[in-house]
Amino acid sequence: MEMFRSGNNNLPEVRVTTFDLPTSATGLDPTLDARTHDLDRAHVFHSWSAQGALNPLVIAGGSGTRLWDHAGRTYLDFSSQLVNTNIGHGHPAVVAAIAEQAARLATVAPSTANLQRGEAAARIVARAPEGFHKVFFTNGGADAIENAVRMARLHTGRDKVLSAYRSYHGNTGAAIVATGDWRRMPNEYARGHAHFFGPYLYRSEFWSTTPEQESERALHHLRRVIEAEGPATIAAVLLETVPGTAGVLMPPPGYLEGVRALCDQHGILLILDEVMAGFGRTGHWFALDAYDVVPDLITFAKGVNSGYVPVGGVVISDPIAATFDERVFPGGLTYSGHPLAAASIVATLDAMAAEGVVENAARIGRDVLGPALHELADRHPIIGEVRGTGVFWAVELVTDRATREPVSAALIGRAKTALLERGLLPFAADNRIHVVPPCIVSDDDVAEAVGIYDEVLTLLDKEI
Incomplete structure (x- = not known):
């Protein structure tokens, strides 16, 4: 299907093409998650990793800002993988x-x-x-x-x-x-x-x-x-x-x-x-x-x-x-x-x-995502700083705003797990959560993601 969105009066209409999540009749098979995982662990050598303890996330398909596994569990992708799927997943053209x-x-x-x-x-x-x-x-x-x-x-x-x-x-x-x-x-x-x-x-x-x-x-x-x-x-x-x-x-x-x-x-x-x-x-x-x-x-x-x-x-x-x-x-x-x-x-x-994908990224950053992240910073003491532009943002997490001491790698690991459990695929580096969705991201996607970030940050606030 095609989703149409309008920006402000100074920007062209944004028309972002997506297509629907397939049904089991078109290829989803829960048994393939285990096979995919087992094949990976048996034969794939991963980058930047100690190999023994890896437990990689299984991904079977994607469309727009969404990914899913073979069982149909979906994730809102706010990592853009390695910050590269600017046009989103599976663009038909x-x-x-x-x-x-x-x-x-x-x-x-x-x-x-x-x-x-x-x-x-x-x-x-x-x-x-x-x-x-x-x-x-x-x-x-x-x-x-x-x-x-x-x-x-x-x-x-x-x-x-x-x-x-x-x-x-x-x-x-x-x-x-x-x-x-x-x-x-x-x-x-x-x-x-x-x-x-x-x-x-x-x-x-x-x-x-x-x-x-x-x-x-x-x-x-x-x-x-x-x-x-x-x-x-x-x-x-x-x-x-x-x-x-x-x-x-x-x-x-x-x-x-x-x-x-x-x-x-x-x-x-x-x-x-x-x-x-x-x-x-x-x-x-x-x-x-x-x-x-x-x-x-x-x-x-x-x-x-x-x-x-x-x-x-x-x-x-x-x-x-x-x-x-x-x-x-x-x-x-x-x-x-x-x-x-x-x-x-x-x-x-x-x-x-x-x-109008580039214009959408600019509007989202200026009018939707940036303000929402700054509002999160106002409510959560674990956030030391929010910075970014477009769909390129970082939320820096600290144990104390006065000293700016970074949170631990273990806490970031727990944050990633909590975000994934709530259906959001994050990008984390050092003591930061990078908020980097595809450039086609919608206002509704941002609202959904910010709600998940808010819930997880509330849990993290109790740990500092």
Whole structure:
């Protein structure tokens, strides 16, 4: 069925396509839950996990903002999986486009020209800032980072890359070392990486008390790191436009613009990682659209096709693309611009534009989800801070608002269990619950989710 929603008078009508939960006659079989679980535990090696105690959630299907298991138990997905199903689950137009492309041409070498690949690239650069006309396609976000770093090093003739401690850029060689959190430490094999502290007013490294102070002091810190590392050695500064896994850390006024100015001063390239924040998540096509900043390279993945087929890429500014007009770019992937992925991008971006999905994300964040989360913060002492935009929010949980001491991992684990028991699929990181539904989320979905969060937070308040 199709669900129609209207935003305010300044936004186009939002028309979000969904289809109904299937009945048992169309494929639900409760016995398959146990088989799925047993096969997983016998043969699947999971990422970021100690394997012995895993008990993964079984998922059989999905539509819109809902998922279900083989027995028909449903979950309201406020994780967007790994913050990527921006257009929701099972969008008929995207599914059909993949099927049609598979019937026409399921795969082809990246050295060929393919219509869907070209159409996908054209749609992506149409959403990018002026001066971007080329896209290099990858298999996902991590290798988008790898290739952006490679381009920056070759273009500048420099080696070093600076990135933030509070960041996540992927789990391949350079991407994981560019990542700032603990996951880089067992994996520090790539060369030429250094880190700095980005802005995070709630837990300021700079003793700031206002967003303006945090921006100024974080920029001073970055300036000193550049000077200490040697400007002439630095190829690029790599930043998530809005750091996601690290806590939906909204850049304070002037910060991104200040980073751009520092890069320009020293001939350093600016790479903005939009893998999580791009394609509607923040209520903009690119998160950078909210700021007065134009990078040199933009990485993307996830939201460009809601993860229906693995894909990522680098949007390349014209001067960097020109570097390789007469010079071989020493990089490539067998599945670069895979036709099934390209077809899914075209269908996703066309459907998002036609259905007002990005506008819906902006309206939901501004008028519905943001206010509701702030109301929860007013009622629940366990909430230290709420921050975000669009459908990209974090609720930071603390044992004491005065000291801002984070809650324990055990309490977050209990929160996840309680949310799942009530039919809500959450995204949790460190001491935070990230509230990141698909961009097609409705007012009613938000009301349902907020009611569940409220109930669980009431239980958690008693534990601090």
